[in-house]
Amino acid sequence: MNMxxxxxxxxxxxxxSDQQLASISRDVQPRKFxxxxxxxxxxxxxxxxxxxxxxxxxxxxxGLDGSETSVILFGRPGDMFGELAVIDGLPRSATAVALDETxxxxxxxxxxxxHMQRFPQLALNFMKELTHRVRYNTRQMDxxxxxxxxxxxxxxxxxxxxxxxxxxxxNVIIDMTLTQTNLASLIGATRExxxxxxxxxxxxxxxxxxxxxxxxxxxxxxxAEVTA
Numbered sequence: 001m002n003m004x005x006x007x008x009x010x011x012x013x014x015x016x017s018d019q020q021l022a023s024i025s026r027d028v029q030p031r032k033f034x035x036x037x038x039x040x041x042x043x044x045x046x047x048x049x050x051x052x053x054x055x056x057x058x059x060x061x062x063g064l065d066g067s068e069t070s071v072i073l074f075g076r077p078g079d080m081f082g083e084l085a086v087i088d089g090l091p092r093s094a095t096a097v098a099l100d101e102t103x104x105x106x107x108x109x110x111x112x113x114x115h116m117q118r119f120p121q122l123a124l125n126f127m128k129e130l131t132h133r134v135r136y137n138t139r140q141m142d143x144x145x146x147x148x149x150x151x152x153x154x155x156x157x158x159x160x161x162x163x164x165x166x167x168x169x170x171n172v173i174i175d176m177t178l179t180q181t182n183l184a185s186l187i188g189a190t191r192e193x194x195x196x197x198x199x200x201x202x203x204x205x206x207x208x209x210x211x212x213x214x215x216x217x218x219x220x221x222x223x224a225e226v227t228a
Contacts (some may be wrong), residue, residue, distance in 0.1 A: 003028055006105075010051065010078035012125050020119050027111040033098035044092045046085025048106040053077055055102025056176055060185060061094045070185035072136070073099075075164055075176050080129060086112050100177060147226075150197050152187040154225035157207065161216045172219065177212040 003025035007013040013021060030053070033039055039050070042062060050057075056075040060068045071094055074081055084093060086109050107115075116123040147155070157174070165172040184194035201207045206222055208215040216222065 003105075006053070006077070010080075012051075012078070012080055012129055013122065014125060015121050016119060020115075020122075023118075024107070024115050024122075027107055027115070028105045029107075031104050031106055033102045033104065035098060035100045037098050039096040039098060039102075039104070040082070040092050042092055042095045046082065046088075046090060046092050046109070048082060048108050049080060049086050049112055050082045050096075051105040051107075052079040052081075053103040053105055055104075056099035057081065057096055057102060057104075058099055058182065059094050059096050068185055069188060070182060071140075073160075073176065073182075073186070083126075083130065083133075085109050086126070099182075149187065149189045149193050150200075151226050151228070152189065153183065153194060153197050153201075154222045156183070156187050157201075157214065157216065158219065158222055158226070160214075161219065165216070168215075171208075172216040174214045174216070178214060179212060 004018060004021045007016075007021045007025060007028075013024070016024075028051075033055070039057065040046075052074050054077065056073065057079075058073055059071040059081060061071060062068055072081075081096065082092070084090070089109060116126060160174045160176065160178075161172045164175045166175045167173075180195050180198065181191050183198070184191045187194065198207070198209055201222075202209055204221070206216075206218045206225070208217060
């Protein structure tokens with residue numbers, strides 16, 4: 001694909017000239033991962049930053065009891081992860097796994113740093129992306145600490161619909177394959193409690209859930225659930 005065109009559509013590279021994008025594109029390397037393949041593990045050296053071209057990626061951390069807690073999902077072209085390696089070069093703080101066939105583009109830490117030094121706009125965009133990530137994590141922590149499971153699930157479904165939703169008729173299809181275990185991990189709940197609430201939402205025709213695909217049938221009702 002045309003790498004410059006791909007980069008132009010990503011917020012991280014907005015307002016950079018074609019010449020600057022061409023320089024960056026020469027340092028971009030593709031990597032393919034199969035479904036269930038580990039991209040990196042917690043504790044691995046952090047040497048590259050990743051951009052999603054296609055597919056889905058789950059970022060999670062392991063608890064002391066061996067449980068997994070999902071931090072975030074990525075599935076939009078241009079989604080960036082592994083960015084902390086660019087800043088501190090420390091080992092990975094979480095594990096990343098491909099949820100299906102996934103194509104990623106990588107840029108080495110050294111190359112990315114050099115481009116930020118040469119192109120101040122890239123550095124500014126990078127700081128903006130980090131700020132968005134910090135705000136997102138703050139909202140997630142507040143949700144896990146203060147909301148009951150039903151409200152956490154409703155909020156997460158609305159968030160996923162906003163980020164990955166595809167409008168069809170009067171409904172919104174979340175264009176990701178999500179298991180009940182994935183959802184439970186994202187909201188810090190058990191699979192059993194998440195499954196129970198999913199059934200309740202489905203019986204109330206707020207959502208439809210089948211074969212890992214969730215369709216939002218009544219977004220207003222879900223928003224009311226969050227504030228109930």
